[in-house]
Structure formats: structure tokens, C-alpha cells
Amino acid sequence: MSRIVYVNGEFVPEDEAKVSVFDRGFLFADGVYEVTSVLGGKLIDFPGHAARLRRSLAELEMDSPIEDDDLLAVHRELVARNGIEDGLVYLQITRGAADRDFAFPEGATPTIVLFTQAKPGLADSAASRAGIKVISIPDIRWGRRDIKTVQLLYPSMGKMAAKKAGADDAWMVEDGKVTEGTSNNAYIVKGRKIITRHLGTEILHGITRAAVRRLAREAQMEVEERSFTIDEAKEADEAFVTSASSFVMPVVEIDGAELGGGTPGPVAQRLREIYLEESRKAAI
Amino acid sequence: MSRIVYVNGEFVPEDEAKVSVFDRGFLFADGVYEVTSVLGGKLIDFPGHAARLRRSLAELEMDSPIEDDDLLAVHRELVARNGIEDGLVYLQITRGAADRDFAFPEGATPTIVLFTQAKPGLADSAASRAGIKVISIPDIRWGRRDIKTVQLLYPSMGKMAAKKAGADDAWMVEDGKVTEGTSNNAYIVKGRKIITRHLGTEILHGITRAAVRRLAREAQMEVEERSFTIDEAKEADEAFVTSASSFVMPVVEIDGAELGGGTPGPVAQRLREIYLEESRKAAI
Numbered sequence: 001m002s003r004i005v006y007v008n009g010e011f012v013p014e015d016e017a018k019v020s021v022f023d024r025g026f027l028f029a030d031g032v033y034e035v036t037s038v039l040g041g042k043l044i045d046f047p048g049h050a051a052r053l054r055r056s057l058a059e060l061e062m063d064s065p066i067e068d069d070d071l072l073a074v075h076r077e078l079v080a081r082n083g084i085e086d087g088l089v090y091l092q093i094t095r096g097a098a099d100r101d102f103a104f105p106e107g108a109t110p111t112i113v114l115f116t117q118a119k120p121g122l123a124d125s126a127a128s129r130a131g132i133k134v135i136s137i138p139d140i141r142w143g144r145r146d147i148k149t150v151q152l153l154y155p156s157m158g159k160m161a162a163k164k165a166g167a168d169d170a171w172m173v174e175d176g177k178v179t180e181g182t183s184n185n186a187y188i189v190k191g192r193k194i195i196t197r198h199l200g201t202e203i204l205h206g207i208t209r210a211a212v213r214r215l216a217r218e219a220q221m222e223v224e225e226r227s228f229t230i231d232e233a234k235e236a237d238e239a240f241v242t243s244a245s246s247f248v249m250p251v252v253e254i255d256g257a258e259l260g261g262g263t264p265g266p267v268a269q270r271l272r273e274i275y276l277e278e279s280r281k282a283a284i
Numbered sequence: 285m286s287r288i289v290y291v292n293g294e295f296v297p298e299d300e301a302k303v304s305v306f307d308r309g310f311l312f313a314d315g316v317y318e319v320t321s322v323l324g325g326k327l328i329d330f331p332g333h334a335a336r337l338r339r340s341l342a343e344l345e346m347d348s349p350i351e352d353d354d355l356l357a358v359h360r361e362l363v364a365r366n367g368i369e370d371g372l373v374y375l376q377i378t379r380g381a382a383d384r385d386f387a388f389p390e391g392a393t394p395t396i397v398l399f400t401q402a403k404p405g406l407a408d409s410a411a412s413r414a415g416i417k418v419i420s421i422p423d424i425r426w427g428r429r430d431i432k433t434v435q436l437l438y439p440s441m442g443k444m445a446a447k448k449a450g451a452d453d454a455w456m457v458e459d460g461k462v463t464e465g466t467s468n469n470a471y472i473v474k475g476r477k478i479i480t481r482h483l484g485t486e487i488l489h490g491i492t493r494a495a496v497r498r499l500a501r502e503a504q505m506e507v508e509e510r511s512f513t514i515d516e517a518k519e520a521d522e523a524f525v526t527s528a529s530s531f532v533m534p535v536v537e538i539d540g541a542e543l544g545g546g547t548p549g550p551v552a553q554r555l556r557e558i559y560l561e562e563s564r565k566a567a568i
Contacts, residue, residue: 005305014306017304017305017306018302018303019302019305020301021289021291021376021397021399022399023310025310026376026434027434027436028434028436029313029434029435029436030436030437031310033311060437060441061444090384092310094310100399100401102436102440102466102467103440103443104444113305115305115384117383138427141426142424142425142426142438143422143424144424144438150310150311150312150313151313152312152313152314152386153314153344153426153433153435154426154428155386156314156387157344159387160345160388163387
């Protein structure tokens, strides 16, 4: 199956979807991205992703090649052209192509690329029913993880370390405290209190994190924003992660220690239900 | 002027030099690179760069799409086709193109790209005669700077911060000590002792650093490998940086404090002469 991909204003077959070798996204990882879920052919929390994209671009003094309305139209066009019922839309903007120089180029046109990934049954994955296993690894990423850049080599290495250890993902630890998962925010539940790390430059400001935090409070669940250790997590009642593509995903094992008898906990399951219900309602 | 660029086995005009938007170099910064200088049409320390490339690939469990002999042939072919007398050959290898997934793809073919940059008078630049000014910035890069990856966004930001401050480059500081420049190793000179940071995961293992260290010792200069602070650097007799493309570059100002009356020091100048002389002799 050949997808239709959007590259700098054109819809092209995926085999023809290319960027210059001089693109700063390729040479310097000088680019930012967003991933928006699609459920029932509609986009989940597009405004949240568009707003975070603007913030990432601003933090890097990078121009945007597109307005939000047009960006939404491209998302919808790709979903339609590729017949995506459940899946993802990936968006990347880079500073553009210019002869290689560490200094930002003047007058370069930003590069914009969007493509889809079909994920049938995304909202009812086997992983979400069984829960996932995580290991802990040191967090050695750069210091501005609040900017959603394509500097994703270490998270990739973390995912591979998890796979080699027979787990599904890795939680990263800095100064003794969990920062986040390789591509998601991390949570533990104690009593009925949901604990997740406070925002800062150390973690991504998850769009799903913000939604889950709001929905949890609306459901009268207490949310405490503070960092926690792996030892505290291992002794928690439950754990879970959130991301745009995994929604609320139960964690049932941390560094080999089972949580809740190795099955998804009630708080994570309930939050997942609420989040999916609300997200489907608000999808556009 | 249109360069001839090498992409995955083919020599193509630079306008046609493209990679897939699914290339992991573009999506995950999952790639490594080398820059080799060209003086008088010949390559400076090609074996050193080839050896470091192998190490970078091995550290990332990344396959190589090319043998050293063939890599040398491609370098020479590009130098010839583009008529490079003085300049650079840039080389990048990525894990290749695959549908987006944090986990390393199985069976993907690595991407290889090489291009040249003409730099007439590279060995006698105005900067090398005047010396450069540096500022200090926090080092917030990831923890494996010994692997020469394309995760270069922060060094780019550092170069821009230097330009905005009226300087030429930035020295990065971690735990109170200088790690290195944005794209070079950093040195100070006290008495006739040359001081440069010891090797580790905190800095790039510079090919030029290794050569300069050897040549300095052959010239009876003492080289001490230890970290130093910005305050110590400001009070040094001289300072300089080394890299494949700047060779030995005198530093005459650090955070606004002039060194050696604001002119290049004798040790840096002498090392530059020795390095260029030896490099030209050994060039291939």
C-alpha cells in the first residue's frame, strides 16, 4: 500500500516523498514534530497539538510555513486520502534546507512534512488490555525536553533496551527521579491519588497529560504534580503512561516488580475510558 | 554553482540530492557524521575519521553501507568532480528509511550521503590570524557526546547565542567545567603547559585533538588532560580550539576577557603551523 504524503505543499506518493540532504532536519536535527491521533476518522485534540507546535517553533526561533487552519485542512485531507479510520497523523517542521553551517540560515524556507499511519483498533489495543512492562534507564537526553524536537535517538535506544530486557518501554531517571517514558508521560497511583511529575524543561508537556489531568479532577480524583522515584513507583497501587497515540496505557510491571498483581488497575482503566469518551466527543 | 553530491551509491546534482522523509536521520536524528578537510586537493587524516565513524556506528549498533576503501574512493571522486582545492567533505550515515517507529527497524538499508564545501584559503583564514572570541553557555546536550551523532541542535543554538553576543563561538560548561566548543575541542595554555579536557562521554574524541596532542609532545610541549573552569581559562596565557575544519584556532577573548592582549598566542600559532605542515605531508 502506498500512502499519500504531504511535503512542502504537495500531496505525493510515499516513494516520492523526499527532502533535500541539506535539510537541517537531516543534518542538525533542527526540527520539531507533533503526532495527532485519529479515531473514527476524526482528529483527537488538534488544537492542543497546534498550540504546542507553535510553542516549539517559537522556542527555537523557527518560522512556520503554515497557518493553523491550513494545517488542519492538510491533516483532514491526508486522513481522507489515506482512508484512515483509526491511526495517526505525523507532522514535522524543520528550519529548511541550506548549505551546512551551525549558524541558522537566513532566508531558508521551513520544510513541512505530514504523513499518516493506519492503526486499526488503536483505541482497543491488546497492550491496553494487558498493560505494559517498563524498565528504568538513566535519562541522558538534552536539557530542553519541553521542546518537541526530533532529537529522538536516545528515546529510540531506550525503546531497544526495553525490548532486549523483555519489556515494552523505558522510564527515564534523572537525579534519582523518574522524568518520563521514552515517548509518554509517567504516572503512579497511591490510594486514589494520581501522582505525575510537575512540568518543567525536564519533560514534554503532554497534550494527553493536560487532558487526563483535567478529566481526573472533574471525576473527583486527586492529582498531585511532583517527581517520584522508581522505588516509590514499584510500591504504588498502579502505574500508567499517557501519550497522544497510547491515550492512557496501564503499566503492570516496573523493573521486574509487578503492580496490582500484574493486571491493569482501576484508576488507569477508568481514566482511559473517560479520556477516550471525551476525546471522541471533541474530535474534529 | 551546482555541486555533485553522493547519495546511496549515486553521484547526483545537489538539487536532486534527496532522502526519504521516512529516513531515520530526518525523523529521529538516528545518524552519525564526519567532516574531513581538504588541503591542496588532498584529504587530511582520512584514516582517523574513518576509524571514528566505525566507532560511532558500532556504539549505535548501526550497520555500515560501505567499506573504508570505497569510502575513500567516494571522498576522492567528490573532491575531483567538484574541483575542491581547499575545503571539506561531509559524510553522514543514518539507520535508513522505515515507517516511523521508535524501535530500530529490521532490515533497513543504511543511508549514506557525502557532499563537499569549497573553502578557498581554509588554512589561512582571517579568523586564524585574528583569533576568535568565545562566550560560555551551559552544556545541556545529551550524555553521549563521544558518539558523533547529528543531534546538533544545541550546538547550533550555541553558535547563534555567540553571534548575538558579538562573539564567534561558545564554550559549553557542565558542573562548573568547560566541556568543549560547539564544534571543536577547547584548550588553555598556562606557562608552556597545554591543558585540555580528558576524554570521556562528555566530549567528542577529536581527530585533530589526538593529532595536536601527539605533535605537541613531539615538540617537547607538556600536555595535561584535565578539566578547567571558565575563570581559570580567563586567566590563562592563551587559549585555542581544534577541529578538523579549523585546525588549531587561537581564542583571544573569553566572556569579554581578553587573553594575551587580544592577539593569538605563540603556542597556538606554533601548534597550528606544525599541525598544518604535518597534515599536508600526510594528506592522501
